[in-house]
Amino acid sequence: MPWHATLDLSYRRDGPRTTLRHRHDGPLRILKSLYPEGEGVCHNVIVHPPGGLVGGDTLDITAHAEAGAHGLISTPGATRFYRSDGAEAAQRVQLRVDEGARLEWLPLEAIAYPQCQARNALTLEIAPGGECLGWDVCALGLPAAGQAFNQGRLLQELQWPGVWLERARIDASDTRLLDSPLGLAGQRALGTLWLASGEPWPSARREALLDSVRLALAGAAPEVRTGATCPDPRLLLVRALGPQVEPLMAALQRAWAALREHAWSLGGTAPRIWRV
Numbered sequence: 001m002p003w004h005a006t007l008d009l010s011y012r013r014d015g016p017r018t019t020l021r022h023r024h025d026g027p028l029r030i031l032k033s034l035y036p037e038g039e040g041v042c043h044n045v046i047v048h049p050p051g052g053l054v055g056g057d058t059l060d061i062t063a064h065a066e067a068g069a070h071g072l073i074s075t076p077g078a079t080r081f082y083r084s085d086g087a088e089a090a091q092r093v094q095l096r097v098d099e100g101a102r103l104e105w106l107p108l109e110a111i112a113y114p115q116c117q118a119r120n121a122l123t124l125e126i127a128p129g130g131e132c133l134g135w136d137v138c139a140l141g142l143p144a145a146g147q148a149f150n151q152g153r154l155l156q157e158l159q160w161p162g163v164w165l166e167r168a169r170i171d172a173s174d175t176r177l178l179d180s181p182l183g184l185a186g187q188r189a190l191g192t193l194w195l196a197s198g199e200p201w202p203s204a205r206r207e208a209l210l211d212s213v214r215l216a217l218a219g220a221a222p223e224v225r226t227g228a229t230c231p232d233p234r235l236l237l238v239r240a241l242g243p244q245v246e247p248l249m250a251a252l253q254r255a256w257a258a259l260r261e262h263a264w265s266l267g268g269t270a271p272r273i274w275r276v
Helices: 175-179 203-217 245-264
Strands: 004-014 017-025 042-047 058-065 070-074 079-081 089-097 102-106 110-112 116-126 131-140 152-160 164-171 189-197 225-232 235-242
Touching: 004 042, 004 070, 017 042, 017 070, 058 070, 058 102, 079 116, 089 102, 089 131, 110 116, 116 131, 116 189, 131 152, 131 245, 152 189, 164 175, 164 189, 189 245, 203 225, 203 235, 203 245, 225 245, 235 245
Parallel strands: 004 058, 042 070, 058 089, 070 102, 079 110, 089 116, 102 131, 110 131, 116 152
Antiparallel strands: 004 017, 131 189, 152 164, 189 235, 225 235
């Protein structure tokens, strides 16, 4: 029987402290709130006990940062889209950021297993004065385990209505997309990092943010291809391609730490779960 799990997270500013209220239904849980960088930033880890999704399973996650709050969300492991006989498995994430709030969405990768039928969708809603820093990372198959992505399909969607919309249909049979220099160039790990602001940055600030993240990416592993752009005055994007997830994720973590420092004057205090 398919699982349909929901998790609603709401971050609120209570004096100097950001606190979390949450509700769940089905196999999605939140671990306790942690404050490794002081009371103002609330760190949380989302746990999905089944460990993966099969055909018909659905995960719906919403996170809301209310005015003045700062939440950081991660996961202890990858989101795994397993083989399906035809039914689609879906993860849908909605991130909402109010005025003066900050929200960080930093899950580990989604893995598209051979013969999966998967949908991975994320939607942003950001008020003026709010900012969101996050990423979306995907691995196609498990090349290190000899499980190539030779059958199956992954639908990827990232959107901020009115500002940014990306939809990709990654089909294992589409060799031109997977292997062409104009597509994924034979790489099987891909990632997008964003810093999104509810109001436009001045040109000088955009350029300073781009300079900081490009400098950080210069130290990434040579097998990872990266690039940073501002396609809109409210949005900075980093793209990354690599043969495996680990060096690609390390590159995005470098970019994340640089943006945290230069955009928010915060250190790169990584979620504890990254070091387990």
